[in-house]
Amino acid sequence: MYGAAGAPAQSASVPVVRSLRRPPPQATGVSFMNNQKQQKPTLSGQRFKTRKRDEKERFDPTQFQDCIIQGLTETGTDLEAVAKFLDASGAKLDYRRYAETLFDILVAGGMLAPGGTLADDMMRTDVCVFAAQEDLETMQAFAQVFNKLIRRYKYLEKGFEDEVKKLLLFLKGFSESERNKLAMLTGVLLANGTLNASILNSLYNENLVKEGVSAAFAVKLFKSWINEKDINAVAASLRKVSMDNRLMELFPANKQSVEHFTKYFTEAGLKELSEYVRNQQTIGARKELQKELQEQMSRGDPFKDIILYVKEEMKKNNIPEPVVIGIVWSSVMSTVEWNKKEELVAEQAIKHLKQYSPLLAAFTTQGQSELTLLLKIQEYCYDNIHFMKAFQKIVVLFYKAEVLSEEPILKWYKDAHVAKGKSVFLEQMKKFVEWLKNAEEESESEAEEGD
Secondary structure (H helix, E strand, O other), X not given: OEOOOOOEOOOOOOOOOOOOOOOOOOOOHHHHHHHHHHOOOOXXXXXXXXXXXXXXOOOOHXXXXXXXHHHHHHHOOOHHHHHHHHHHHOOOOOOOOXXXXXXXXXXXXXXXXXXXXXXXXXXXXOOOOOOOOOOHHHHHHHHHHHHHHHHHOOOHHHHXXXXXXXXXXXXXXXXXXXXXXXXXXXXXXXXXXOOOHHHHHHHHOHHHHHOOHHHHHHHHHHHHHHHHOOHHHHHHHHHHOOOOOOHHHHOOHHHOOHHHHHHHHHHOOOHHHHHHHHHHHHHHHHHHHHHHHHHHHHHOOOHHHHHHHHHHHHHHHOOOHHHHHHHHHHHHHHOOOOOOOHHHHHHHHHHHHHHHHHHHHXXXXXXXXXXXXXXXXXXXXXXXXXXXXXXXXXXXXXXXXXXXXXXXXXXXXXXXXXXXXXXXXXXXXHHHHHHHHHHHHHHHHHHHHHO
């Protein structure tokens, strides 16, 4: 059934059903903001300015190299002008970032490739160490350039040490003349304190040592270093970095002997360095001898075994007997914890030293050794106050045990003693010395009568 408008007419018997769905909500300000969070608009045509501190400069050593080389070329070979140019350029160029490039240029004339070669496609300058004259005076002038630069820009100090360590590892890539110049320069810089002696560790590189490069370089280096200072100053610098006992490592293992080192450096004109190394080796051997000697005594090893060991060490390390008797004396006296009471320590000392007399007698076969022992006893009794009254008793004991003889004792009494406790000990020895003199005169008289 249809109504008049053509629409189907509703039957009266069918109920009207209303939709239960809620109508869509009207757009509000809140819903608009939520929608904005979900879909952020893209802004176009707007430029953001980056803060200066967030800008990252591109690492470009080539551009830095070009600036330095151009400046050096303009200054020419006037090293005073070079120093001024480097001083001024530090305010404009980033020395901190390009320290390695800077030092490569000043030493080799351009950036170095691994191994020490200059890249063919790079700019170069002749205002550098390697292109300069090969003489000490010129290297001293270049040392001043480096010294002024590093004093002005203190942060370059570490970078320069790293650069020199690297250059030493590259030695095989340099010509002999370039190595000689670098050696002289390094020696001067070590002398004036611009460099630390720890840089010498690079010379112990196995390949450099094996091919003799390290030893040859060391000759030039030490000559210039000692020329600026002296062997004592050089030795002090080496000791600070524990390098004083490592110099023989400049040679391959089969040539690491005092004899080879001494011959090589003496022939090269460095006798003082040779003597220093020989003394260092002897000092090391003496310390080792004393340590082993004390261990043998504490174990109670037989004297014959101890004597045999000591004599072998004397021969092997060329240690003279007067030195050895001092070591034996110190070792003997260090094996006991002495009584603190003066009236008891003398008795304890006599008992102890009587036991060790055969060991001491084995190393007093020379008059100088006996005199050395007397001086050691004097110094020990003076330095350990409880022994002040024991001096004469110890000397008499050693005389009776044939550790000491008349002549060295009389010489000590007359003029060979030291100042320590002199008046006390001479007074103690007065009667015994008179007795010795009388005994000596009687022996001479008997000898004359026998003739």
